[in-house]
Amino acid sequence: MEIVYVYVKKRSEFGKQCNFSDRQAELNIDIMPNPELAEQFVERNPVDTGIQCSISMSEHEANSERFEMETRGVNHVEGGWPKDVNPLELEQTIRFRKKVEKDENYVNAIMQLGSIMEHCIKQNNAIDIYEEYFNDEEAMEVMEEDPSAKTINVFRDPQEIKRAATHLSWHPDGNRKLAVAYSCLDFQRAPVGMSSDSYIWDLACWDTRKGSLVAELSTIESSHRDPVYGTIWLQSKTGTECFSASTDGQVMWWDIRKMSEPTEVVILDITKKEQLENALGAISLEFESTLPTKFMVGTEQGIVISCNRKAKTSAEKIVCTFPGHHGPIYALQRNPFYPKNFLTVGDWTARIWSEDSRESSIMWTKYHMAYLTDAAWSPVRPTVFFTTRMDGTLDIWDFMFEQCDPTLSLKVCDEALFCLRVQDNGCLIACGSQLGTTTLLEVSPGLSTLQRNEKNVASSMFERETRREKILEARHREMRLKEKGKAEGRDEEQTDEELAVDLEALVSKAEEEFFDIIFAELKKKEADAIKLTPVPQQPSPEEDQVVEEGEEAAGEEGDEEVEEDLA
Amino acid sequence: MNEWTNTGREPDPLPSSLPGPTAPGLGEPQAEVEETLKRIQSHKGVIGTMVVNAEGIPIRTTLDNSTTVQYAGLLHHLTMKAKSTVRDIDPQNDLTFLRIRSKKHEIMVAPDKEYLLIVIQNPCE
Numbered sequence: 001m002e003i004v005y006v007y008v009k010k011r012s013e014f015g016k017q018c019n020f021s022d023r024q025a026e027l028n029i030d031i032m033p034n035p036e037l038a039e040q041f042v043e044r045n046p047v048d049t050g051i052q053c054s055i056s057m058s059e060h061e062a063n064s065e066r067f068e069m070e071t072r073g074v075n076h077v078e079g080g081w082p083k084d085v086n087p088l089e090l091e092q093t094i095r096f097r098k099k100v101e102k103d104e105n106y107v108n109a110i111m112q113l114g115s116i117m118e119h120c121i122k123q124n125n126a127i128d129i130y131e132e133y134f135n136d137e138e139a140m141e142v143m144e145e146d147p148s149a150k151t152i153n154v155f156r157d158p159q160e161i162k163r164a165a166t167h168l169s170w171h172p173d174g175n176r177k178l179a180v181a182y183s184c185l186d187f188q189r190a191p192v193g194m195s196s197d198s199y200i201w202d203l204a205c206w207d208t209r210k211g212s213l214v215a216e217l218s219t220i221e222s223s224h225r226d227p228v229y230g231t232i233w234l235q236s237k238t239g240t241e242c243f244s245a246s247t248d249g250q251v252m253w254w255d256i257r258k259m260s261e262p263t264e265v266v267i268l269d270i271t272k273k274e275q276l277e278n279a280l281g282a283i284s285l286e287f288e289s290t291l292p293t294k295f296m297v298g299t300e301q302g303i304v305i306s307c308n309r310k311a312k313t314s315a316e317k318i319v320c321t322f323p324g325h326h327g328p329i330y331a332l333q334r335n336p337f338y339p340k341n342f343l344t345v346g347d348w349t350a351r352i353w354s355e356d357s358r359e360s361s362i363m364w365t366k367y368h369m370a371y372l373t374d375a376a377w378s379p380v381r382p383t384v385f386f387t388t389r390m391d392g393t394l395d396i397w398d399f400m401f402e403q404c405d406p407t408l409s410l411k412v413c414d415e416a417l418f419c420l421r422v423q424d425n426g427c428l429i430a431c432g433s434q435l436g437t438t439t440l441l442e443v444s445p446g447l448s449t450l451q452r453n454e455k456n457v458a459s460s461m462f463e464r465e466t467r468r469e470k471i472l473e474a475r476h477r478e479m480r481l482k483e484k485g486k487a488e489g490r491d492e493e494q495t496d497e498e499l500a501v502d503l504e505a506l507v508s509k510a511e512e513e514f515f516d517i518i519f520a521e522l523k524k525k526e527a528d529a530i531k532l533t534p535v536p537q538q539p540s541p542e543e544d545q546v547v548e549e550g551e552e553a554a555g556e557e558g559d560e561e562v563e564e565d566l567a
Numbered sequence: 568m569n570e571w572t573n574t575g576r577e578p579d580p581l582p583s584s585l586p587g588p589t590a591p592g593l594g595e596p597q598a599e600v601e602e603t604l605k606r607i608q609s610h611k612g613v614i615g616t617m618v619v620n621a622e623g624i625p626i627r628t629t630l631d632n633s634t635t636v637q638y639a640g641l642l643h644h645l646t647m648k649a650k651s652t653v654r655d656i657d658p659q660n661d662l663t664f665l666r667i668r669s670k671k672h673e674i675m676v677a678p679d680k681e682y683l684l685i686v687i688q689n690p691c692e
Contacts, residue, residue, distance in 0.1 A: 076640045077633055080622035100626050105681060107596040110618065113677035113684040114603040116664055120675050121610045124690040130668060 003029050147396065147408045147447050152428070153440040164434045168421040232287045245297055247281030251307075266307065266318075280305070286332040291339060294319075298329030302346055304353070322353055324361050331375040337382035337455065341462050345375040350387050350397075354466040359473050362465035363399070374419045380426030380448055382458040388417035388431055396447060400457050407447070412439050607686060614672060614687040619643075621681050638674075638685055646678045 005028070081087045085096050100106055232243060241263075243253045252262035284298035293310045302325035307318050325346035334342040340355045341362075348368045351361035370391040378384035383400040384407075392413045395406035415434040422429050426448040432438045608616045608629055615630040619639040628635040650662040665676040677684040 074640075076623060076636050079619075079624035079636055079639065081624060082622075096624070097626055100620065100624075101597060101600070104596075106626070107600055109679040109682050110600045110684065111596075111603060113679055113682070114600075114607060117607055117675060117677050117684055117686055118603075118610070120664065120666065121607065121613065121686065121688055124673060124688055125611050128690055 147398070148444040149394075149396065149408060149410055149429070149441045149447075151412070151439055152442050155438040155440070156436060164418055164432070164436060166418050166432065168419050168430050168432050168438065170421055170423050170430070232285055243285070243287070243295070245282035245285040247283065247300055249281055251282060251285070251295075251297060281328075283328045284330060284332040286334060286342065296332055296334075296342065298332040298344060298346070300328040302326050302329060304329060304332060304342075304344055306355070320358050322358055322361075324351060324353075325349075327371075330373055333375065333377055335377050335382060336379050338459060338462060343375055343377060343385055345372045345387060348372060350375050350385070352462075352465075354462060354469070357466050357469040357473065359476070360469055362462065362469050363403070365397070366404070373417060374431075376420050376422050378422055378426050378448065379424050381450055381454060383454060383461075384426075384447055386420055386422060386429060388412075388420045390416040392417055392433065394420070394429070394431055394441070396443070398447065399461065400451070400454060410441070412441070413437060610688070612689045614689055616687075617683075617685040619683045619685065621683075626682070639683065642674070642676050642683060642685060646676055646683065650678065 078087045081093070081096070085092045087093060241253065241255055243251060245251045251266045253264040254262050280303060281300040282297045283300055286296040286298070293308055295307055295309060297305045297307065299305065302323065304322040304324075305318055306320050306322070325344065327347035329344050329346040331345040332342060342353050342355075344351050344353065344361075348371060350365045350372055352363040353361045365387075368389060370389040370393070373388050373390060375385060375387040378386065381398075384396065384398045387395045387397065387406075389395070392411055392415055394410045394412050394417065396408040396410075398407040401407055412431055413433050413435075417431050417433050420429065420431045427443055427445075429441045429443060430438055431441070604616060604618070604627060607613065615628070615634075617628040617630065617635050617638060618626045619628075619635070620626055621643070623636060623639045623643065625632065625635040625639060630638075645667075646662070646665055649665055653660050653662045662678060665678065667674040667676075672687055672689040675686045675688065677686075
């Protein structure tokens with residue numbers, strides 16, 4: 001509600017001075033309190049109010065002008081000479097210096113400091129404490145781990161009657177598939193109901209694209225006459241060549257497109273007369289694609305024959321032989337890093353050979369209790385190889401680490417292990433046994449990664465052993481020449497009949513001595529159950545005796561040689 | 568390692584009644600100082616030796632003046648700092664020697680109340 005007071009004034013009276021007069025108070029408006037408004041409010045009791053009893057003040061901010069500061073070093077060019085010395089004048093400075101030098105403090109200080117300083121200087125000269133120690137041993141991590149291998153998987157023969165797994169092969173791409181060949185080696189004694197996959201008498205080629213039936217079959221007349229023990233594909237432009245070896249003593253080359261006849265045949269007759277009767281049965285075959293003209297054959301008689309494919313006449317195909325095993329050579333493989341050295345397995349030992357040393361192997365294991373059936377190099381480490389035995393044990397050898405015993409020996413199964421294949425990465429090993437179980441093992445990373453310096457160690461070891469064998473060979477040759485010389489001197493005195501008799505007598509004598517030695521060794525071994533001593537190499541003096549035509553003096557020399565070896 | 572400690576002054580000159588050698592008595596300690604500094608300089612690998620006082624004046628040096636003054640100025644501060652650090656950690660302790668090993672060589676500083684003995688060595692092992 002608005003309170004308004006209205007009045008009227010004449011225009012001529014504007015600006016006139018005001019005359020005030022008293023009068024009684026008049027009540028213009030009286031506004032009564034409205035109690036309804038009180039309901040909009042709430043009474044507050046007690047009421048807090050701040051009161052300060054002080055001078056009231058106000059606050060102001062002010063900022064002065066900035067003062068810029070900087071920290072800097074000073075490069076003095078001249079020291080703090082005292083005021084009276086002019087640094088530019090040489091005379092004054094020299095005089096000052098001389099004065100200081102005469103000061104007793106100076107002298108004492110220098111003497112003391114000098115001795116401390118000399119001590120430290122000499123220390124520095126004596127030893128460089130900041131040099132790089134342990135420079136070569138940085139990457140030692142993997143070596144401390146114990147070598148180990150664990151079984152990943154076991155594949156069993158799906159047929160009811162168990163057959164032996166005789167051959168394994170990894171799929172070349174991806175390494176995820178494994179082909180296992182089962183066969184029954186006792187063909188004649190096959191029980192009823194056994195499935196009929198067995199020997200391959202003829203060379204047969206399966207094509208996985210065409211299904212499980214035989215794709216190509218060679219004709220029986222031109223094929224091998226004995227079981228074929230080894231087949232390998234060859235590296236050729238057409239990609240259709242392969243070769244096979246069997247115990248009938250022949251190695252044949254085939255072209256898959258024309259299986260009716262082999263393209264080439266080589267008869268393994270080491271006397272180079274190409275007589276099939278003299279030929280040695282082949283058990284294993286080896287071919288390295290980096291050396292395309294050479295291949296090697298391991299025979300039943302314990303000899304490795306190295307052959308050259310490109311030789312003009314068949315007689316020259318056989319380049320050299322490596323005797324040394326007593327029984328059939330079941331496995332033959334070149335070292336993937338050093339193709340000049342190869343590994344063979346036969347009888348109870350595994351041997352490493354070098355192509356340069358033809359009379360004996362450069363390294364060999366001791367004679368085991370069980371027959372060794374297969375061996376393979378590790379594709380990643382030049383000093384590691386694997387062997388399998390008839391008692392079901394898989395041995396892993398690392399000759400950088402230890403040469404006398406396997407680094408790791410695992411009993412894979414109770415029956416004999418027949419074959420072994422390492423996957424290309426070196427980690428997985430598959431081994432097949434007599435009852436058809438294929439076991440897949442994974443090796444610890446220490447055995448499947450290349451160690452530092454390993455290649456150098458391997459090559460130096462091979463060289464060293466080869467050199468040793470060469471020296472021994474040379475020595476043997478010398479001795480033989482000497483014998484021959486002596487024998488020829490006495491040759492004229494003997495007659496032919498004596499020669500024949502002597503031969504037999506010598507042979508029987510040698511046999512007797514041989515058996516005596518063996519028995520003595522066995523007795524010693526029994527008495528000494530812990531240590532196994534390797535049997536000294538008997539064959540070389542014996543062979544010498546048999547080959548040289550029974551000259552008595554030579555025989556005697558031979559006996560002496562045998563005794564010398566034993567001594 | 569043989570430690571060459573200076574076990575004291577050289578034996579006294581002959582008694583004055585006898586006509587002794589003409590070397591001045593005061594020259595003896597100075598000769599020792601000379602000898603010490605020369606010996607230090609002749610050690611294997613030593614590049615330079617300097618004696619500097621607290622104001623940065625080089626008393627004896629085998630390097631040129633400007634280098635010496637630079638070393639003196641910088642090392643003085645560093646030595647003071649190192650000394651105060653050592654004493655802050657343990658007031659009973661004191662700095663005896665300071666060694667700075669760098670890629671090229673080693674700077675060794677032996678501090679004293681008034682003087683600094685600085686040696687630059689190249690340990691050539």
